[in-house]
Amino acid sequence: MMQDALGHLELRVMEILWAHGESSVHDVVGRLGRPLAYTTVMTTLDRLFKKDLLMRRKWERAFRYEPRWTRQEWERKRAGDFVAGFMASREASGDLLISSLVDAVGKYDTALLDDLEKKIRARRRELGRRGKT
């Protein structure tokens, strides 16, 4: 499972890779904007690879890394993990003393949601027309 907690350096490295795409350790060191040992950056990239955030391939005796997910996908995954934690705690204790706007955290039929949105738009138009007359 993807780890959602990233350290400062890990986040900076991820930002470089999201901005520039596939890069070698050397490229990342050059783009960091502060002097850091090559081995430190290499260890950080290896840790991110093990956290399933990066993919890597061998190129001329060195690894080149690229993000497994776009930044948006990663944000959504973090949200998913957060919700999973919420759900897990609800399962563990049976319930929580929390009133949520939408009770069940789960998957809804997209067609149903589209249909409901259509109905809301139609009703808003109807109200708008009534307001004008």
Next chain:
Amino acid sequence: MTLTYLPRLLCIGLATLFLVHLGLGMVVSAIAGPAVRLGERIRPNLAARYLLALRMLPAAGSALIVLTVCLPSYLWLEPEAPTERVGFGCLAAALLGVAMWSVSLARGLGVVAGSRRFLRNCQRAGRPGRAGAWIVDGAAPLLALGGIVRPRLVISRGVLAALSPEQLEAALRHERAHWTSRDNLKRLCILLTPGILPFADCSRTVERGWRRFAEWAADDRAVAGSARRSLDLAAALVRVARMNSDAAQFLPVLPLLGDADQLAARVDRLLRAAPLGSPAPGPRPFVALSAALLTAGALAAAILQPAALYSVHVALEHLLG
């Protein structure tokens, strides 16, 4: 088994608690389905109130009967014999009574601890916003009100970004309505008391009905008769449900199926041609309390007649077996 005066009183009290709970539970479970259907024909706040009363009836009724009938009858009419034999049936019923209340109290306290932990984590992960709300980073579809004594509103940045100011206002009014009607406290009462039938999972119909009508009542109070606010709340519901679906795609565990019928029913109610009125004010608390006290007083006066107490005592002697 032979027991002295006070342990015998405890044993008979617990056994009566269990048996009366069982009897009332059977009655309530027989009328639960029709009661929930009836709730759809009356105002949601009233329906939520009477379903809550129905859910609490076996536990509250049995406790009331033990305190107002069994204990006075025993204390009045039981001779202070040093020891008396207590039958196996009475002992078993008393133990089941202890088990029934222990299980529900443990469950309720577990939920309180879990909720406190959840809110503490939100507090750690978030930053304080306006009006005591906590803003949590990330796109999680989270807009919730926690806490029993001090309300704590938790909102994720994702929800803040996804809802328009009008939709957010309607959603916050909805949560405020939950706070005004003390829904979290009612939820705690439900969790702390044994189910309708002891050790049987048959309270769900009534609890689901209560939750549904409590949501509808909070919707009605949030929109307060404004058609535009109804639309904003309906749009906020659909938006957050869509965020739920998006987040559920990435869950590492099998996601729950969102209750589509409930969502559609809530949105349809909000879109009805006639704007929903704010709920009619119910009986004021002191009026309701006075009525309850008067009724209880009248019942106690009727029950505490010597003849009635004597009949109860005879029944208790049979139970002691």
